[in-house]
Amino acid sequence: MTSIHRNQTVYVVSDSAGETGEAVVKAAIVQFLPATVDIRRSPFIHDREGIDQVVESALASGGVIVFTLVIPELRDYLLEKALSCQVICIDLLGPIISSLEKALNQQARHEPGMIHKLDEGYFRKVEAVEFAVKYDDGRDPNGVLKADIILTGVSRTSKTPLSMYLAHKSYKVANVPLVPELVPPKELFTVNKSKIIGLTINPDKLNEIRVERLKALGLAENANYAKVQRIREELAYAESVMKKLGCVVIDVSSKAVEETASLIMERIGLK
Numbered sequence: 001m002t003s004i005h006r007n008q009t010v011y012v013v014s015d016s017a018g019e020t021g022e023a024v025v026k027a028a029i030v031q032f033l034p035a036t037v038d039i040r041r042s043p044f045i046h047d048r049e050g051i052d053q054v055v056e057s058a059l060a061s062g063g064v065i066v067f068t069l070v071i072p073e074l075r076d077y078l079l080e081k082a083l084s085c086q087v088i089c090i091d092l093l094g095p096i097i098s099s100l101e102k103a104l105n106q107q108a109r110h111e112p113g114m115i116h117k118l119d120e121g122y123f124r125k126v127e128a129v130e131f132a133v134k135y136d137d138g139r140d141p142n143g144v145l146k147a148d149i150i151l152t153g154v155s156r157t158s159k160t161p162l163s164m165y166l167a168h169k170s171y172k173v174a175n176v177p178l179v180p181e182l183v184p185p186k187e188l189f190t191v192n193k194s195k196i197i198g199l200t201i202n203p204d205k206l207n208e209i210r211v212e213r214l215k216a217l218g219l220a221e222n223a224n225y226a227k228v229q230r231i232r233e234e235l236a237y238a239e240s241v242m243k244k245l246g247c248v249v250i251d252v253s254s255k256a257v258e259e260t261a262s263l264i265m266e267r268i269g270l271k
Helices: 019-032 048-061 072-084 094-104 114-134 142-146 159-167 203-216 228-245 257-268
Strands: 008-013 037-042 064-067 089-091 149-153 173-177 196-200 248-251
Touching: 008 019, 008 048, 019 037, 019 064, 037 048, 048 064, 048 072, 064 072, 072 089, 114 142, 114 159, 114 173, 142 173, 149 159, 149 228, 149 257, 159 173, 159 257, 196 228, 196 257, 203 228, 248 257
Parallel strands: 008 037, 008 064, 064 089, 149 173, 149 196, 196 248
Antiparallel strands: none
């Protein structure tokens, strides 16, 4: 049985970044402590010349090759080349992919870098969520200039839940509350109106929502915040601002967040 000796070199060959192969090698090496292993990553190998160089290096140093090539032609060539040079060569993904093809009755894509495409999508989503938190409730008007979508409306028209839902779809959303006593940020009037969505709601429905909100906070239900007259004033003010903006307005009275979000993406052309 061949063992990994002290100061052994392991070449990690990949047609992508090689992070998967390196992670697996590091996990395996733990089982051989205190042996010292030098990991040399050879990423983005896309031709036979690159493979020839790695095999020659491994042959010269007595090293081992571990690879995660998904392109069949490159994988086969590396295995043949390593065999002819008597270099130990370990295929990490090939047997797994082959077994999954049989189990799923489906051919693999054999496309390098797929995991990184998924990672990019994940990080875009994280960035969008952080953006939504940072620019929630008009905290910083600069967010209006950077956002993919800008939501505006009176309090309790689902601006924050919508911002978070859309953020999980990877859209950067800023939301701006409309209050009669406060002047809307000037940035709201400088951006392309096609990015702005105004949210409105039936006064009686909003009254119900605000009353429940006050109860949850342990506050008096008859506070001005939940009075129908105050609500009508706020909605009238919001309507006047939205007319100045010339933005699309969506009535959220009887809509779930998911339904409103779908309408927003359709209206803005992001779906």
